[in-house]
Amino acid sequence: xxxxxxxxxxxxxxxxxxxxxxxxxxxxxxxxxxxxxxxxxxxxxxxxxxxxxxxxxxxxxxxxxxxxxxxxxxxxxxxxxxxxxxxxxxxxxxxxxxxxxxxxxxxxxxxxxxxxxxxxxxxxxxxxxxxxxxxxxxxxxxxxxxxxxxxxxxxxxxxxxxxxxxxxxxxxxxxxxxxxxxxxxxxxxxxxxxxxxxxxxxxxxxxxxxxxxxxxxxxxxxxxxxxxxxxxxxxxxxxxxxxxxxxxxxxxxxxxxxxxxxxxxxxxxxxxxxxxxxxxxxxxxxxxxxxxxxxxxxxxxxxxxxxxxxxxxxxxxxxxxxxxxxxxxxxxxxxxxxxxxxxxxxxxxxxxxxxxxxxxxxxxxxxxxxxxxxxxxxxxxxxxxxxxxxxxxxxxxxxxxxxxxxxxxxxxxxxxxxxxxxxxxxxxxxxxxxxxxxxxxxxxxxxxxxxxxxxxxxxxxxxxxxxxxxxxxxxxxxxxxxxxxxxxxxxxxxxxxxxxxxxxxxxxxxxxxxxxxxxxxxxxxxxxxxxxxxxxxxxxxxxxxxxxxxxxxxxxxxxxxxxxxxxxxxxxxxxxxxxxxxxxxxxxxxxxxxxxxxxxxxxxxxxxxxxxxxxxxxxxxxxxxxxxxxxxxxxxxxxxxxxxxxxxxxxxxxxxxxxxxxxxxxxxxxxxxxxxxxxxxxxxxxxxxxxxxxxxxxxxxxxxxxxxxxxxxxxxxxxxxxxxxxxxxxxxxxxxxxxxxxxxxxxxx
Ligand code: PEP
Ligand code: MG
Numbered sequence: 040x041x042x043x044x045x046x047x048x049x050x051x052x053x054x055x056x057x058x059x060x061x062x063x064x065x066x067x068x069x070x071x072x073x074x075x076x077x078x079x080x081x082x083x084x085x086x087x088x089x090x091x092x093x094x095x096x097x098x099x100x101x102x103x104x105x106x107x108x109x110x111x112x113x114x115x116x117x118x119x120x121x122x123x124x125x126x127x128x129x130x131x132x133x134x135x136x137x138x139x140x141x142x143x144x145x146x147x148x149x150x151x152x153x154x155x156x157x158x159x160x161x162x163x164x165x166x167x168x169x170x171x172x173x174x175x176x177x178x179x180x181x182x183x184x185x186x187x188x189x190x191x192x193x194x195x196x197x198x199x200x201x202x203x204x205x206x207x208x209x210x211x212x213x214x215x216x217x218x219x220x221x222x223x224x225x226x227x228x229x230x231x232x233x234x235x236x237x238x239x240x241x242x243x244x245x246x247x248x249x250x251x252x253x254x255x256x257x258x259x260x261x262x263x264x265x266x267x268x269x270x271x272x273x274x275x276x277x278x279x280x281x282x283x284x285x286x287x288x289x290x291x292x293x294x295x296x297x298x299x300x301x302x303x304x305x306x307x308x309x310x311x312x313x314x315x316x317x318x319x320x321x322x323x324x325x326x327x328x329x330x331x332x333x334x335x336x337x338x339x340x341x342x343x344x345x346x347x348x349x350x351x352x353x354x355x356x357x358x359x360x361x362x363x364x365x366x367x368x369x370x371x372x373x374x375x376x377x378x379x380x381x382x383x384x385x386x387x388x389x390x391x392x393x394x395x396x397x398x399x400x401x402x403x404x405x406x407x408x409x410x411x412x413x414x415x416x417x418x419x420x421x422x423x424x425x426x427x428x429x430x431x432x433x434x435x436x437x438x439x440x441x442x443x444x445x446x447x448x449x450x451x452x453x454x455x456x457x458x459x460x461x462x463x464x465x466x467x468x469x470x471x472x473x474x475x476x477x478x479x480x481x482x483x484x485x486x487x488x489x490x491x492x493x494x495x496x497x498x499x500x501x502x503x504x505x506x507x508x509x510x511x512x513x514x515x516x517x518x519x520x521x522x523x524x525x526x527x528x529x530x531x532x533x534x535x536x537x538x539x540x541x542x543x544x545x546x547x548x549x550x551x552x553x554x555x556x557x558x559x560x561x562x563x564x565x566x567x568x569x570x571x572x573x574x575x576x577x578x579x580x581x582x583x584x585x586x587x588x589x590x591x592x593x594x595x596x597x598x599x600x601x602x603x604x605x606x607x608x609x610x611x612x613x614x615x616x617x618x619x620x621x622x623x624x625x626x627x628x629x630x631x632x633x634x635x636x637x638x639x640x641x642x643x644x645x646x647x648x649x650x651x652x653x654x655x656x657x658x659x660x661x662x663x664x665x666x667x668x669x670x671x672x673x674x675x676x677x678x679x680x681x682x683x684x685x686x687x688x689x690x691x692x693x694x695x696x697x698x699x700x701x702x703x704x705x706x707x708x709x710x711x712x713x714x715x716x717x718x719x720x721x722x723x724x725x726x727x728x729x730x731x732x733x734x735x736x737x738x739x740x741x742x743x744x745x746x747x748x749x750x751x752x753x754x755x756x757x758x759x760x761x762x763x764x765x766x767x768x769x770x771x772x773x774x775x776x777x778x779x780x781x782x783x784x785x786x787x788x
Contacts, residue, residue, distance in 0.1 A: 503733020
């Protein structure tokens with residue numbers, strides 16, 4: 040086959056761009072038939088009951104579509120499905136597995152080649168080509184069909200939760216599950232409210248008849264947008280922290296940018312209408328950002344399009360009606376902060392952003408406002424105004440047209456969560472102590488200004504992890520010592536009298552700074568955490584000085600070091616800390632050396648703990664990274680995310696070893712990864728008699744309830760059983776059973 044690579048790319052891209060699964064399937068069979076120059080190409084799609092249905096064909100009788108059905112193992116197609124292996128047969132009718140379906144009129148075809156479509160271990164369907172003459176398909180043809188099937192399987196399996204045949208029949212109304220990335224946790228059900236039905240990107244050029252009037256129109260739109268942004272920042276003033284409020288300022292600066300205004304005016308003077316001139320100018324600016332390597336700066340092109348779309352909606356003057364009594368899931372290609380601000384907080388239940396990442400400002404704001412959010416789903420087929428949807432921020436997925444059962448399951452889940460919260464509010468002042476007397480200290484994880492006080496309101500005994508990189512990421516340049524001091528002071532002050540653990544800058548991996556760009560082949564194994572800060576001494580020194588000064592007179596600061604894997608890193612840090620204390624004392628500040636701890640998250644740190652012991656005061660287990668490095672699993676890679684589990688036996692055994700080791704060398708231990716909020720994991724950590732756990736404020740009361748209900752003796756027995764198990768599935772089953780037995784079943788979804 041000539042040009043097979045470019046043909047392959049073209050077919051895959053074209054299929055992915057089509058608006059509905061049925062259109063995709065019709066396209067695939069005709070494109071593959073043409074590319075391979077064969078008489079027939081057909082697609083059989085598998086459903087969850089193990090039935091394969093002829094769903095599209097180019098060459099067989101179209102009347103057979105939807106009617107020919109085979110079970111796994113039945114006929115040639117069923118054999119391919121069962122064996123997950125291609126069949127290339129000279130004369131199909133002579134094969135012992137052949138099954139004849141008169142409705143297809145396929146008796147005229149002899150040569151048969153079929154390949155399975157498998158995505159993430161799941162059979163999606165079988166793709167078949169046929170020829171009238173007796174022949175074996177060539178190796179090249181087989182390789183082409185196999186390759187295209189592997190790629191199309193991913194495109195077609197975007198929806199894995201229901202039958203494609205139903206989709207073909209009703210296309211627009213069937214339940215559809217779309218995967219994205221988690222933006223903010225929580226569950227929302229409501230109707231889709233599309234931000235803008237036609238985006239600026241789609242606007243075509245048009246001749247402009249009255250240039251002056253068009254320029255006036257553009258300036259009116261500018262003023263309307265500026266006004267809305269001012270109103271938006273006012274409306275959100277109380278729920279926003281200073282760091283997010285600065286994003287409004289950035290939007291305003293863009294709108295006031297002389298270059299942008301000049302470019303649009305120039306476009307209009309050259310004869311283009313305002314929308315066309317705006318599209319040209321905005322796409323030029325957005326491309327500038329979009330082509331940058333740095334993921335943070337790249338995601339700033341979202342902000343530019345946000346502003347462009349906002350101006351566009353003012354220029355065309357259309358308004359989308361919002362019904363007052365519906366819960367809205369705000370959905371769109373891009374959703375800006377001012378868009379969110381336009382809606383009443385009570386009416387808005389979630390955010391669905393088809394582009395963007397968990398780094399984008401939209402996700403940052405959703406988290407701070409407690410709105411579930413799903414990001415980066417890609418263009419969603421059939422996304423329309425007013426359609427019912429469920430947004431699952433825990434799984435990073437959206438369900439459109441949920442069936443009544445699914446809807447009521449999710450509604451039950453959401454109301455169960457809400458009721459549980461209310462029930463557990465009473466525990467706020469109670470200590471986390473087991474019925475047989477083991478005390479666990481519960482702390483909050485934080486990083487945004489907006490989520491500092493919720494921890495306190497929910498009974499946190501202090502802050503166990505303050506991710507200092509978050510304020511650095513939201514800033515436009517390295518914050519100065521004084522800027523940092525003010526931020527840290529606010530945190531330390533809010534928790535006066537309680538310990539606050541500020542972690543030093545942990546950038547690298549997926550956490551990039553907009554103003555300090557570097558790209559690495561394997562960023563999780565590169566310049567991260569303390570490796571970065573030790574190499575950039577002025578940045579480190581500024582941060583340490585800011586932390587020490589912030590704690591002056593409060594003395595509740597603890598310093599935590601991320602990604603430590605060597606003794607000399609601690610020695611270098613201790614020298615820096617000593618130096619910072621000396622400098623500040625000379626400058627007249629009353630600073631004290633705070634307790635210093637390390638995150639145990641790099642496996643190498645575990646064996647070095649006895650050497651670290653004399654140099655530090657405590658440790659905190661970073662179970663997110665520890666799991667990632669022990670299991671060699673990228674924590675952000677959706678292809679392998681189903682394998683990422685803190686209860687993998689190797690992780691559990693390692694955490695147990697750390698806790699025991701720390702006990703022998705007298706180092707206090709806490710754990711601050713996501714595991715601390717997983718009730719099944721908490722039983723096992725309790726069984727290890729862990730002293731402290733740190734988690735997002737949202738989970739504090741649930742974990743406290745568990746601890747106050749579960750005798751440590753039961754937890755110890757459960758741990759001992761879990762340590763003999765060979766898979767996380769068994770461990771989860773065991774711990775779930777224990778929770779249910781102790782009437783804590785409400786804690787598991
Ligand atoms: C961890 O690795 O477990 C952790 C708490 O830190 P982060 O998630 O910020 O890497
Ligand atoms: Mg970490």
